[in-house]
Amino acid sequence: MVSFALNGVGVSSGIAIGRAQLVSHATLEVAHYTISPSKVDVEIERFTNAVKEVQKELEGLHVAMTGGDVPGEFGAFLDVHWMILSDSTLSEAPKRLILEQRCNAEWALTQQLAVLVEQFEQIEDPYLRERKSDIVQVGERILKRLMGMRGTLRAPIAEEQTILVAHDLSPADVIQFKSHHYGAFLTDVGGATSHTAIVARSLNVPAVVATHNARQLIRDTEMLIVDGDSGVVIVNPDRAVLSEFRLKQSQLDLERQKLKRLRSKRAETIDGEHVELYANIELPGDLAQTLENGATGVGLFRSEFLFLNRKGLPSEDEQFEAYRAVAQGMHGRPVTIRTFDLGADKHLEGLGGLSRVAPNPALGLRAVRFCLAEPRLFLTQLRAILRASHYGRVRILVPMLASSSEIDQTLQMIEQAKEHLREQGVPFDSSIEIGGMIEIPAAILAMDAFLSKLDFLSIGTNDLIQYTLAVDRADEAVAHLYDPLHPAIIRLLALAIGTAKKARKPIAVCGEMAGEVDLTRLLLGLGLRHFSMHPAHLLAVKQRVLTTEVAALKGLVERIRRADGPEKIAALVDRLNAL
Amino acid sequence: MLIRAVSITNPLGLHARACARIVNIASRFRSRISLVVRGRRASARSIVAVMLLTAAVGATVRLEIDGPDEAEAMREIAALFHDGLGERS
Numbered sequence: 001m002v003s004f005a006l007n008g009v010g011v012s013s014g015i016a017i018g019r020a021q022l023v024s025h026a027t028l029e030v031a032h033y034t035i036s037p038s039k040v041d042v043e044i045e046r047f048t049n050a051v052k053e054v055q056k057e058l059e060g061l062h063v064a065m066t067g068g069d070v071p072g073e074f075g076a077f078l079d080v081h082w083m084i085l086s087d088s089t090l091s092e093a094p095k096r097l098i099l100e101q102r103c104n105a106e107w108a109l110t111q112q113l114a115v116l117v118e119q120f121e122q123i124e125d126p127y128l129r130e131r132k133s134d135i136v137q138v139g140e141r142i143l144k145r146l147m148g149m150r151g152t153l154r155a156p157i158a159e160e161q162t163i164l165v166a167h168d169l170s171p172a173d174v175i176q177f178k179s180h181h182y183g184a185f186l187t188d189v190g191g192a193t194s195h196t197a198i199v200a201r202s203l204n205v206p207a208v209v210a211t212h213n214a215r216q217l218i219r220d221t222e223m224l225i226v227d228g229d230s231g232v233v234i235v236n237p238d239r240a241v242l243s244e245f246r247l248k249q250s251q252l253d254l255e256r257q258k259l260k261r262l263r264s265k266r267a268e269t270i271d272g273e274h275v276e277l278y279a280n281i282e283l284p285g286d287l288a289q290t291l292e293n294g295a296t297g298v299g300l301f302r303s304e305f306l307f308l309n310r311k312g313l314p315s316e317d318e319q320f321e322a323y324r325a326v327a328q329g330m331h332g333r334p335v336t337i338r339t340f341d342l343g344a345d346k347h348l349e350g351l352g353g354l355s356r357v358a359p360n361p362a363l364g365l366r367a368v369r370f371c372l373a374e375p376r377l378f379l380t381q382l383r384a385i386l387r388a389s390h391y392g393r394v395r396i397l398v399p400m401l402a403s404s405s406e407i408d409q410t411l412q413m414i415e416q417a418k419e420h421l422r423e424q425g426v427p428f429d430s431s432i433e434i435g436g437m438i439e440i441p442a443a444i445l446a447m448d449a450f451l452s453k454l455d456f457l458s459i460g461t462n463d464l465i466q467y468t469l470a471v472d473r474a475d476e477a478v479a480h481l482y483d484p485l486h487p488a489i490i491r492l493l494a495l496a497i498g499t500a501k502k503a504r505k506p507i508a509v510c511g512e513m514a515g516e517v518d519l520t521r522l523l524l525g526l527g528l529r530h531f532s533m534h535p536a537h538l539l540a541v542k543q544r545v546l547t548t549e550v551a552a553l554k555g556l557v558e559r560i561r562r563a564d565g566p567e568k569i570a571a572l573v574d575r576l577n578a579l
Numbered sequence: 580m581l582i583r584a585v586s587i588t589n590p591l592g593l594h595a596r597a598c599a600r601i602v603n604i605a606s607r608f609r610s611r612i613s614l615v616v617r618g619r620r621a622s623a624r625s626i627v628a629v630m631l632l633t634a635a636v637g638a639t640v641r642l643e644i645d646g647p648d649e650a651e652a653m654r655e656i657a658a659l660f661h662d663g664l665g666e667r668s
Contacts, residue, residue, distance in 0.1 A: 080595045083626040128633045131595050310645055
């Protein structure tokens, strides 16, 4: 047996080791023959029956799913397939071809599929073009029925993990993954947004797609290693490779188990420094993941996400309901709601002021500048946040403040909103904490106003890096210049954290740096004790905190603060992580 | 016949599941319901036809509804579009 490797795109992480099970690709094996005029009716009936059987098959899967722990995507996918099946372009048009050309049902269906696929091929948008796979998958189900094959997959071969190898998988195929516990799957086609990828991630099963010809190169029951992170597939691995991956696999498993156990553990360094680990969320729906990963608060609720992609502005009541849901869901733990950060890259439809394209949007009317220019919109949001503060521990975070006059104006607006509510007798937390985002270098270099007027601070490193280095990360031509380890960034962070500490004001980092486990020790060494990040990173960062002794970081961090280049800093950070 | 222009506001545009929602609602009415995008017309009852319209976010869709329950149908389908085809974010 020859050992070889294939490269694809890893769309769902993890390592699986097992034996291949090939799934046939019906359209490749279709017979083509003419039928006698007297048999046309029989042939049409054969086609109609196949469609009905597939309909039943899909309905059966739908029933089997309800009540189980199958992710919600499945139901939606099945509905789509059921509708495609019932669509006259698929269920009626082939009958006409049988009648007119006197061809067999399989051939009639294959021709009609080709016509439809051709139409989809002309679509320019790659995401929408990929939707042709839904049509093909439904067509193949009918074909398999016509050819006497059961549409369902075989059960896995034995106790050994089975890795499904297919040209493409339909959502209905993938559902059986759930009941049969396949180890991984591998497809010739597909991309990060294909059904296969979405469902694999929700099932936590490794998957590699776009291998081009895995289905042809791999034979049934061959031994496979699938690495869903790197997208590498190794066929017939030798003993050394196999044991290497077995080791890697068990390390990953162990890692995952260990992390889960950390959920309710207090985040504390070896030398007893307590660290707060909060979550960044975008919608109330993110709460479940936040609590699952043991967050002790919400450090950044990006309120603008609630209202993107819609016409018109959300009403005060609508906003209130969303904020209250999060406040109550966190059961008294802090919930930091950032006021609308609209402008530059996030647009809200229906706002006259935003529809014009600013000459330099990142430096234009955005975030708090925009809110202060639209006082009615701002007051509506502030009232909604204040009302929610009655139901939990809510804090207000104001983005993109640069000067003390902006802070004053914002505080005045909040006072005004409070006054409205008092007049109406609506309850709210009158001592609600108000904080500011530190994301403009000016805010760090002149932090006194922030310290004297605000209750807490939160550093948004993404924007801070963009504004300090004058690099737009979304612009491919300069994206490589975006570097969190630039000496200027390290020094600004050190200055901000140090100044806040001296003034005894709480300061957090809520940008991507906070969730980067390789930077945890650097930030701890710079004095940071408060991190807010995507919930998926919480446990890994907590683990790093638990294994860190802050006192031991001092020497290296001092050298990092004085280092004159990103390469030197990166090398020193590696040494920090090796401690 | 009622005619009204609506726009696509959900980021993925008329993808499969969004199309399914349209077909679902359209099938409840007796009126003839068509969607027209850049001169291409599709019956709202055919998911394949609607998928082939390939309207992306920002595109304008003309709704043409003709029949006994056209007012009710227009209200529900226009509301679906306003709601970002059931996808807020």
